[in-house]
Amino acid sequence: MKILMLSLYFYPDQTGVPKYSGEMAKWLADAGHDVTVIAGVPHYPDWKRAPGSPLLRPKTEHWGNVTIHRVPHYVPGDGKISTIKRMLIDASYLGAAGAKLVESTLKREKYDVAIAICPPLFSGILALAKRLLDGVPWVFHIQDFQVDAAMRLNLLNIGPVGQILYQMEGGLLKSANRVTSITDAMCRRAVAKGATNQRVIVSPNWADVKNIKPMPRDNEFRQAFGAGEDNIVALYAGAMGAKQGLDLVLDAAERLVADTRFKFVMVGGGPEWRRLCTESGERGLSNIQFVPLQPIEKLPALLAAADVHLVVQKAEAADIVMPSKLTNILASGRATIATANQGTALSDAIEQSGAGLVIPPEQPTELVSALQTLADSPESTKEMGIKARAFAEATLDRDVIMRAFEQELNTIAESASEHRRWLLP
Template identity: 45%
Template sequence: MRVLFVSLNFSPELTATGKYTGEMAEWLAARGHDVDAIAGMPHYPEWVVAPGYRGRGWHEERLRGVRILRTPHFVPRPGRVSAVGRVLMECSFTLASLRWWMPILLRRARYDVVIAVCPPMQDAVLPWIYGVLRRVPWVFHIQDFQVDAAVRLGMLRIGALGRLLFAVENFFVARASRVSTITPPMRERVLQKGGVATRSWLVPNWADVASVRPTARDNAFRRAHGWADAHTVVMYAGGMGAKQGLSIVVDVAERLRSRDDIRFVMVGTGADRPRLEEAARQRGLTNMLFLPVQPLERLGDMLGAGDIHLIVQRAEAADLVMPSKLTNILAAGRPCIATAEPGTGLHEVLTTNECGLAVAPEEPEPLAAAIAALSDDAHTRQRMGVRARQYAEENLDRDAILKRMELSLEQLCELPPRQPADAGVSS
């Protein structure tokens, strides 16, 4: 297949949409498909264009078999990321990507399929036009219902702009050749927005279960930070933005400051991190440590060093996103505590499979109680960790998920499926 991805976020970003879109493209390229990507400049979660890309304009690069057509765009300043700033960034990317789209639209040779990744939903504009003009199927792959979340979180009002964005999103959902998303509740939301069940796919986010494996608790990462065997390390690792509502972790650390055996560790960056660090400093929380995003080669040891992992979301966004951090936590064989309501995909995964706990969002007392109880129960932590790894192996294997996606794409393009002899994935 000749496949074109359109995604503002892409490799080498290590988290969220950029991580999964890049890995999907690279996996297809490793299978022998011809894969291109129109992508923005790496900037997330720091909200700063990555070194090596600053000041650069449109250019091509090769990354693990994928030809990437880099597109310059506006990036809001860290700490000043607003709904308007995001819309400006996303629209600037779409407009600037015309540099690549004009020759693509005029070229005789066609792609077999185009995959537009949301967020941002504006990524669908030009794939839709291409599909109409060149009769090429296109897939609208939704990682996050961005407009719904922005409205629920108070980042965007239901005014003229909000109504317009909802209308545009529903338009693309209804007109895409296929709509794919990552959890059953999100697939239900697709149908509510005008999608058709027979044209919707479930493509869950995955874990690299071969690379991210359970490690010894007393590993190099833990020793490097001086955490003793008697310490329970409660870790949050991921983006620090408005969707997460991470102030609750500061509140819980304050409530549990008398527990000398519990250490809170926040790993990552984002628009909200400076405010969280300042809140912890003002409250004198010596039981709370902030660390930068860790290199990929340290991921396994970092996750293994945590005894309890936190997945924190605000209630308003819980059924609109599935935190990308969950997959690697499960693959690492560690239990987690999530702020999630019953009925959300996150709540169902943890409670049905007994690999973690779920408590009410935005309420510090239940979260503090759950952390204290699980900290005191090493046996339950171990049992949940075993269940977590088992779930990852059975449900989150990257190759199994992407082979199903590959088959669906080939059927959409009316191409013959690959022969069994070609079933292996090159590395």
């Protein structure tokens, strides 16, 4: 198949959406498909343009068998993000990628299927435009519900702009040939927003079970953290933004500062990084360290250095966002403490796997209690890690998940002529 992917966030960024969109494209290309991606410039999670990124004209590059058309778009010069800046990023990508799509049509470049990765929501507009122009069927792959997240986190109000975005979202969900999302709960939400139930399927994020696996915890990272045999390393690794609510970790560290067993480590980057670092210093939290985002090849050792992983998000995020970091945490064979309301996708994943403890969001006392419970029960903590690994091997293998996704793409491509008649009689 000739596959077109529309993904603002893409390789070489390695946190969240770009990690999975990149791995999806690479898997499909390695499976023999002709994959072209119209991508944004590398800038996430630090919201800074990577050196060498195109400023005025698209740049074509190759990553293995994947062809990437890198289009220029707005990125904040100061690395600080806001609602307006986020909308400018999305809108400028829409314009630049749209121009590239028109060029593709004029050159009579043909594709069998398109994949629009959300966020941003606007990627769906591009895929729909391609179908209207060339009859290309498309898949709307939802990593999180961007508009809902902005509303619940008070980054956007339900005014005229919010109403327009909700109507746009509903229209795109109705028009997509397939809607895929990463949890059952998010798929149900897609149906509630207007997607046709028969066209909605679960396509979860995967774990790299071949490379990320249980390893000895005594490694270079643990030594760098200054953690000994008797220490409990509580690790948060990932993006640091508004939806995570990472003040919770600082509050728990402050309550445990006198308990020398615990060492908190925060690895990653993002708009909250600088503030959290500063506040930690001002509060005299000697038991917490901040470490920059690490190269992907070091991820197995980083995850292995932890005794317990922290998967933290605000209550408002609930089922509109599923932390992408969870899959590889499970594969690493370590226990997890997750902040989630009962009945959410995150809560269900932890409880079904037996991989750790679920506590209410934004409750530092609950986090302290959970950490002490795991520290006082090393055998139970070890058993949680064993169950986590078993769950990852059974349900999160990338090849199994991607083969099912590939089959959906084949089905859509084979019925493309039917969809063309439906849209353009």
